[in-house]
Amino acid sequence: MKCLLLAFSMLATVAAHAADKPNIIYILADDLGYGDVQVLNPEHGKIPTPGMDRLAAEGMVFTDAHTSSSVCTPTRYGVLTGRYNWRSRLQSGVLFGFDQPLIAPDRLTVPALLKAQGYKTAMIGKWHLGLGIRKPNGTPTRGKAAPVDGVDWSARIEGGPVDLGFDSWYGIAASLDMPPYIWIENDRFVGECTTVKAFHRKGPAHADFEAIDVLDAIGHKSAEFIAQQNAEEAFFMYVPLTSPHAPIIPSEKWQGKSELGIYGDFVMHTDAIVAQITEAVDAAGLAENTIIIVTSDNGCSKVADIPALKAQGHYPNAHFRGSKSDIWDGGHRVPFIVRWPAAVKAGSSSDAIICLTDLMATAADLTGAELPVNAGEDSVSFAPALKGEPIISDRAGIVHHSVSGQFAYRSGKWKILLTQASGGWTKEKMAIKAPAQLYDMEADPSEQNNLYHSHPEVFERLLAQLETDVARGRSTAGPDQKNDTDRINLKRGMKR
Structure with a gap:
C-alpha cells in the first residue's frame, strides 16, 4: 500500500511539474x-x-x-x-x-x-x-x-x-x-x-x-x-x-x-x-x-x-x-x-x-x-x-543574411549592410555611391538615407563587432566555438 501511495505521489509530482511548463x-x-x-x-x-x-x-x-x-x-x-x-x-x-x-x-x-x-x-x-x-x-x-x-x-x-x-x-x-x-x-x-x-x-x-x-x-x-x-x-x-x-x-x-x-x-x-x-x-x-x-x-x-x-x-x-x-x-x-x-x-x-x-x-x-x-x-x-521587462543580453547585435550570402548587422538604432545594393533580387539604383550602407533605423526605418560617408566611425565600430561575432563562433556569452566552415566571406558585396 505504501508503494502504491508513493507511486501516486510521484505521478502527481510529475504531472504538477509538467503543468507548470507552458x-x-x-x-x-x-x-x-x-x-x-x-x-x-x-x-x-x-x-x-x-x-x-x-x-x-x-x-x-x-x-x-x-x-x-x-x-x-x-x-x-x-x-x-x-x-x-x-x-x-x-x-x-x-x-x-x-x-x-x-x-x-x-x-x-x-x-x-x-x-x-x-x-x-x-x-x-x-x-x-x-x-x-x-x-x-x-x-x-x-x-x-x-x-x-x-x-x-x-x-x-x-x-x-x-x-x-x-x-x-x-x-x-x-x-x-x-x-x-x-x-x-x-x-x-x-x-x-x-x-x-x-x-x-x-x-x-x-x-x-x-x-x-x-x-x-x-x-x-x-x-x-x-x-x-x-x-x-x-x-x-x-x-x-x-x-x-x-x-x-x-x-x-x-x-x-x-x-x-x-x-x-x-x-x-x-x-x-x-x-x-x-x-x-x-x-x-x-x-x-x-x-x-x-x-x-x-x-x-x-x-x-x-x-x-x-x-x-x-x-x-x-x-x-x-x-x-x-x-x-x-x-x-x-x-x-x-x-x-x-x-x-x-x-x-x-x-x-x-x-x-x-x-x-x-x-x-x-x-x-x-x-x-x-x-x-x-x-x-x-x-x-x-512580461514587459527588458531583455538582458550581452549580444551586441543581430546578423542578417541575404540569398546571395551578403551580410548586414543591426545594433541598437544602427544597421550596416556590407553590400552596395539589396544583396538579393531587388534591383534599385542607389541614391549615393558608396561601398556599403549605414542607416539610422529609428529616424529612417525605410532605409533611404545612407549615412556611410557621414558616420564612418559608426560603420567601422559595427563592422568590428560583426567580425568578432563571426570569428568567435557565437554572438552570445560563453566559450568560443568553431564555425563549420572557414569559407565565410563577410565582404563579398563590398568594393572598398
Missing part, C-alpha cells in the same frame, strides 16, 4: 510579409486577417522581430538550432527537396531540448532542411530533381525531424514548388511516387498528391494533435506552413475573398489556418498556459506581384524597403505575435529587437533548462519581454 506552438508562415497582417499595417494592410489580429489583441506584438536570413532554409536552421546558418555549410541560397540534411546529427535542437524537459514534441508541415533520401543503390540523392525510379521510396529517411528531437512528423520535404511531391510520416514516405507533376518545378509525385490540398491538411492535422493533448503533459508543436509561398493556390473556399487577387486570397487562407489552430487550443481548454507564436521565415516575395498589390493600396512589407531575398528590412523584418494568457498582457507590444534564432534560449529560459556551451550560440531569451 505548451508552445510555433507557427511559421512561409513568405508572409510584415504588412500582410492587417493589425500591423492598419493604413496599408488591405487583406483581412482576423485570426492573427485576434492573437495580437489577446497577446503581444513584437514590432522589431527579424529572421536570420531573408530566405527559407537558413531561417529554419536558425529557428531550430539557435545558430546562424552561415556558421554551417550553407553560405547562400536554399536547399532543395532531394538535398541531404543541413542540421548535424549531434547538434541540439529546440525539440530535443524540450523533449529532455518532459515535453511531447510534434512537427506538422514543411521541413526544407534536407533529408537523408536514398537512391535505389543506397547512395544519397541531391539537388532539385530526381527521376521517379531514381529514389528508394521504401527506405527509411534519415536526418529528418524524428532524428532531431521530434516525436512525430507529418509533412513534406521542402516547398510546394520543389519535388518530391509526396507526404512523409515520421521517417517514411506515405506510399511512393509513380508519376511526375509540376507545381512550378517538375518532379516525382504521388498520384494522389495535390498542392492545393496541403495547407488545409496541415491545419486539420494540427487541430487533431491539439485535441488529443491534456494539461498533464506539456507539448511543443512546430507548424511550418506552406503559404503564402508559391505556388499561390488558395483553396476554392478562399478564392476571390480578398478582392485583391490570388495572393490576398492565399493570405486569408493562411490566416484561417492560424485561427483553426487557435480555436483548437481554446476548445481543448489549454489556452491559459499555451504560448502561441505566429511569425514568418522572411518577407513577402516578388512572386506575389508586389507592384500590383501596392497599386490596390496593400503594402505587403509595410513601409520597409525590399522584399524576400534582400538584406533591407523588407526581406527579414517579420510579423511576430505571441499569445500566452497566463503571462502576457493582452493588447501589449514590444519594440525589443529580437531574432528567430531566439526560440532556443527562450525555451530553455521558460523551462529552467541550461543550454550546453556548444548550443544556441546565437540565441537570446525574449521571455523577459513577454
Whole structure:
C-alpha cells in the first residue's frame, strides 16, 4: 500500500511539474510579409486577417522581430538550432527537396531540448532542411530533381525531424514548388511516387498528391494533435506552413475573398489556418498556459506581384524597403505575435529587437533548462519581454543574411549592410555611391538615407563587432566555438 501511495505521489509530482511548463506552438508562415497582417499595417494592410489580429489583441506584438536570413532554409536552421546558418555549410541560397540534411546529427535542437524537459514534441508541415533520401543503390540523392525510379521510396529517411528531437512528423520535404511531391510520416514516405507533376518545378509525385490540398491538411492535422493533448503533459508543436509561398493556390473556399487577387486570397487562407489552430487550443481548454507564436521565415516575395498589390493600396512589407531575398528590412523584418494568457498582457507590444534564432534560449529560459556551451550560440531569451521587462543580453547585435550570402548587422538604432545594393533580387539604383550602407533605423526605418560617408566611425565600430561575432563562433556569452566552415566571406558585396 505504501508503494502504491508513493507511486501516486510521484505521478502527481510529475504531472504538477509538467503543468507548470507552458505548451508552445510555433507557427511559421512561409513568405508572409510584415504588412500582410492587417493589425500591423492598419493604413496599408488591405487583406483581412482576423485570426492573427485576434492573437495580437489577446497577446503581444513584437514590432522589431527579424529572421536570420531573408530566405527559407537558413531561417529554419536558425529557428531550430539557435545558430546562424552561415556558421554551417550553407553560405547562400536554399536547399532543395532531394538535398541531404543541413542540421548535424549531434547538434541540439529546440525539440530535443524540450523533449529532455518532459515535453511531447510534434512537427506538422514543411521541413526544407534536407533529408537523408536514398537512391535505389543506397547512395544519397541531391539537388532539385530526381527521376521517379531514381529514389528508394521504401527506405527509411534519415536526418529528418524524428532524428532531431521530434516525436512525430507529418509533412513534406521542402516547398510546394520543389519535388518530391509526396507526404512523409515520421521517417517514411506515405506510399511512393509513380508519376511526375509540376507545381512550378517538375518532379516525382504521388498520384494522389495535390498542392492545393496541403495547407488545409496541415491545419486539420494540427487541430487533431491539439485535441488529443491534456494539461498533464506539456507539448511543443512546430507548424511550418506552406503559404503564402508559391505556388499561390488558395483553396476554392478562399478564392476571390480578398478582392485583391490570388495572393490576398492565399493570405486569408493562411490566416484561417492560424485561427483553426487557435480555436483548437481554446476548445481543448489549454489556452491559459499555451504560448502561441505566429511569425514568418522572411518577407513577402516578388512572386506575389508586389507592384500590383501596392497599386490596390496593400503594402505587403509595410513601409520597409525590399522584399524576400534582400538584406533591407523588407526581406527579414517579420510579423511576430505571441499569445500566452497566463503571462502576457493582452493588447501589449514590444519594440525589443529580437531574432528567430531566439526560440532556443527562450525555451530553455521558460523551462529552467541550461543550454550546453556548444548550443544556441546565437540565441537570446525574449521571455523577459513577454512580461514587459527588458531583455538582458550581452549580444551586441543581430546578423542578417541575404540569398546571395551578403551580410548586414543591426545594433541598437544602427544597421550596416556590407553590400552596395539589396544583396538579393531587388534591383534599385542607389541614391549615393558608396561601398556599403549605414542607416539610422529609428529616424529612417525605410532605409533611404545612407549615412556611410557621414558616420564612418559608426560603420567601422559595427563592422568590428560583426567580425568578432563571426570569428568567435557565437554572438552570445560563453566559450568560443568553431564555425563549420572557414569559407565565410563577410565582404563579398563590398568594393572598398
